[in-house]
Amino acid sequence: MKHRPVPPPTPSQTIGPFFPPHLIPPGANDLTSRAPGAPPAAGEIVLLSGRIIGEGGKPAVNALIEIWQADAAGRFDHPADRRNTPVDRNFAFWGRARTDGEGGYRFRTIKPGSVDGASAPHISVTILGSGLMRRLVTRMYFPDATLNESDPLLRSLDEARRRRLIARRKSPRGGEGEELALVFDIVLRGEGETPFLDD
Amino acid sequence: MSKTPPGDAVLAAFARYDDASQPSRVVAGYPNTRTRTPAAAPVVYAPGLSEITGPTFDPAALRPGEDNLAVAPDTGRRAIGQIIVLTGRVGDEDGRPVRHSLVELWQANGAGRYIHGHDDNDAPLDPDFTGVGRAMTDSEGYYRFVTIKPGAYPVPDSGNWWRPPHIHFSLFGSSAMSRLVTQMYFPGEPLNADDRLINSVPDAAARERLVCRVVENPLAPTPALGFAFDIVLRGRAATPWIEA
Numbered sequence: 001m002k003h004r005p006v007p008p009p010t011p012s013q014t015i016g017p018f019f020p021p022h023l024i025p026p027g028a029n030d031l032t033s034r035a036p037g038a039p040p041a042a043g044e045i046v047l048l049s050g051r052i053i054g055e056g057g058k059p060a061v062n063a064l065i066e067i068w069q070a071d072a073a074g075r076f077d078h079p080a081d082r083r084n085t086p087v088d089r090n091f092a093f094w095g096r097a098r099t100d101g102e103g104g105y106r107f108r109t110i111k112p113g114s115v116d117g118a119s120a121p122h123i124s125v126t127i128l129g130s131g132l133m134r135r136l137v138t139r140m141y142f143p144d145a146t147l148n149e150s151d152p153l154l155r156s157l158d159e160a161r162r163r164r165l166i167a168r169r170k171s172p173r174g175g176e177g178e179e180l181a182l183v184f185d186i187v188l189r190g191e192g193e194t195p196f197l198d199d
Numbered sequence: 200m201s202k203t204p205p206g207d208a209v210l211a212a213f214a215r216y217d218d219a220s221q222p223s224r225v226v227a228g229y230p231n232t233r234t235r236t237p238a239a240a241p242v243v244y245a246p247g248l249s250e251i252t253g254p255t256f257d258p259a260a261l262r263p264g265e266d267n268l269a270v271a272p273d274t275g276r277r278a279i280g281q282i283i284v285l286t287g288r289v290g291d292e293d294g295r296p297v298r299h300s301l302v303e304l305w306q307a308n309g310a311g312r313y314i315h316g317h318d319d320n321d322a323p324l325d326p327d328f329t330g331v332g333r334a335m336t337d338s339e340g341y342y343r344f345v346t347i348k349p350g351a352y353p354v355p356d357s358g359n360w361w362r363p364p365h366i367h368f369s370l371f372g373s374s375a376m377s378r379l380v381t382q383m384y385f386p387g388e389p390l391n392a393d394d395r396l397i398n399s400v401p402d403a404a405a406r407e408r409l410v411c412r413v414v415e416n417p418l419a420p421t422p423a424l425g426f427a428f429d430i431v432l433r434g435r436a437a438t439p440w441i442e443a
Binding site for chain 2: 006007008009010011012013014015016017018019020021022023054055056058060062066068069070076077078079080081093094115116119122124126128129130131132133134135136139152153156157188189190193194195196197198199
């Protein structure tokens with residue numbers, strides 16, 4: 001066997017403007033089941049929507065947004081989560097969506113549990129797009145979550161920046177039943193810029 | 200070396216990327232890099248379970264032939280262009296194979312045109328070429344695609360910047376920290392030297408690692424050009440953080 005030094009990670013390059021729609025099939029933005037028509041995941045359903053915005057309030061059209069989160073009990077379906085508690089195998093854990101002509105995106109998911117009892121429930125967000133030579137990573141937190149007060153990441157930010165990581169409730173609308181409708185706008189640059197995480 | 204049984208995921212630790220071997224975020228002559236790059240410094244934080252875990256994909260979700268872009272799935276007709284076989288190994292920073300992991304690939308056709316609503320290039324579409332493929336790495340981290348060599352194309356409103364022939368890759372690896380989207384280039388292409396995206400990577404050796412190498416044709420005696428592109432994803436073997 002040959003032993004050669006391993007180089008550092010391969011350089012990133014922008015995803016560019018031509019990511020194939022074929023890789024964002026219908027249902028890619030619905031995490032509440034593993035496939036259209038498959039048994040539903042447990043937990044409170046969340047309708048998450050928002051806009052991705054560049055400098056000067058210009059919508060980031062045709063960007064890719066990917067989310068990754070725990071199930072309703074705070075578990076991940078992954079070998080690095082070695083806890084003995086049950087995993088919701090009806091939950092999809094990951095999804096992706098492309099922003100529309102207004103920079104808008106939407107997901108249907110469930111409210112995750114706290115992953116460790118200390119950090120507040122959150123959704124990990126990755127943004128890829130033309131002009132982003134490297135991905136951007138952030139987190140979305142939930143409004144009115146008690147653990148927001150003690151979450152280490154939120155606590156490390158000043159009040160204005162901390163608020164930008166917490167989604168807001170969409171004004172109540174008829175016909176949405178028990179679903180929690182949240183809005184999380186992401187500002188890539190400029191006024192109200194979203195805090196992004198070191199990568 | 201660890202004694203990880205075959206098929207078991209290696210639990211990994213992650214360091215921040217080395218900026219010299221990653222592209223600068225703002226690139227001259229590429230205006231979107233200025234208007235979409237955050238002005239504030241990134242938040243330094245301690246990655247937790249949300250980061251050291253990540254999506255895994257069921258190989259059964261892939262249909263046979265998704266790794267062969269050179270033949271149209273519906274008609275069986277061959278795409279226009281030079282047939283290439285693209286192989287490579289996906290590994291982590293300790294050289295361990297990244298096993299059974301999804302690789303997504305997309306590219307322009309032989310004339311430099313994508314099937315995408317945002318591609319305004321007037322080069323013709325090829326009805327027998329979708330330009331998109333998927334494959335899983337095998338138990339040693341290797342992937343293989345059969346496709347055609349993409350054409351170069353001009354970037355609109357850029358002062359006649361032509362992108363050299365390239366293939367886009369999207370990889371997930373073992374965790375959310377190892378996610379990588381990149382582009383692979385071909386050796387000996389005159390357009391490589393002035394490409395704004397290749398040149399966004401400060402370190403020359405790192406730029407070279409974006410270029411595939413010529414290898415023997417694995418399909419011989421069926422004619423094809425062989426290329427290899429190895430990929431290193433972030434992550435080193437580690438003992439797990441979380442046991443509860």
